[in-house]
Amino acid sequence: MKIEVLVKNNSFGVYATDFIFKNEKIFNISERFAVADHPTKYSVQIDIKKHIEELHSLNSLSHPESFWRYLNHSCNPNAWFKIDEMTLYALQDIHSGEHITFNYLTTEYEMASPFICGCGSERCFKNIRGFKYLDDKQKELIFPFAADHIKRIFNKDNILQSDIEIC
Numbered sequence: 499m500k501i502e503v504l505v506k507n508n509s510f511g512v513y514a515t516d517f518i519f520k521n522e523k524i525f526n527i528s529e530r531f532a533v534a535d536h537p538t539k540y541s542v543q544i545d546i547k548k549h550i551e552e553l554h555s556l557n558s559l560s561h562p563e564s565f566w567r568y569l570n571h572s573c574n575p576n577a578w579f580k581i582d583e584m585t586l587y588a589l590q591d592i593h594s595g596e597h598i599t600f601n602y603l604t605t606e607y608e609m610a611s612p613f614i615c616g617c618g619s620e621r622c623f624k625n626i627r628g629f630k631y632l633d634d635k636q637k638e639l640i641f642p643f644a645a646d647h648i649k650r651i652f653n654k655d656n657i658l659q660s661d662i663e664i665c
Contacts, residue, residue: 499525501598503568507623511597518592524577527566527584539611539658541569544581545608545647574619579605581645586590589643603629603636605645 500516502523506574518524527542531550534541541549552567569577575647576592577600579585592598599617602609608628615626629648632640637652642654 501565503565505589506523506597507569511570511599512565512568514594514598516590516594516597518586518588518598520590522588522604524586524588524598525565528564528584530564535604537608537610541610542566542579543605543607543645543647544584546650548647569598570599571602571623572585572617572619573601573613573615575599575601578643579645581605602626603632604640604643604648607648607651618662 500514500518501512502515503510503514504583506513530553532553533551534551537543537549538551541551542550552564562651569586576590576596577588577663579584579589579600586598586600603623603626605607606628608630612625612627615622615624621639625631629640629644629652630635640655641649641652648652
């Protein structure tokens with residue numbers, strides 16, 4: 499595995515330990531997680547009303563199958579989740595020592611713990627609350643990398659099909 503979890507600037511994150519090529523599989527999420535019907539601060543949404551959370555029995559820093567728990571957000575990420583495969587892929591070449599990030603808005607329809615982004619990207623979304631809260635232009639920008647459950651909620655005409663109990 500070409501990644502590790504490190505603490506930098508008082509925050510956990512996933513970092514490359516070796517060069518990772520664009521489109522290379524970084525890791526798979528294992529079956530070792532709990533499933534909930536609502537989001538939490540640390541969950542990842544994998545379907546409508548289906549969120550995964552780390553099992554508390556794992557020491558996740560030593561279990562690569564739990565590294566997904568430490569992925570941080572960026573509005574200009576270098577990786578993306580292909581949720582139907584439960585796999586993280588590189589969006590670009592990633593150098594050893596580089597922080598690996600993904601855009602939370604591509605998996606989360608509505609977040610339990612919204613935050614103000616400080617990524618500094620020119621295309622920063624600023625207030626990270628979930629895909630539901632993006633304007634049409636922002637939705638179109640990340641749509642190619644959105645998880646299938648997000649795509650099912652959002653139709654081709656950029657109109658939300660339903661706002662009822664999506665999370």
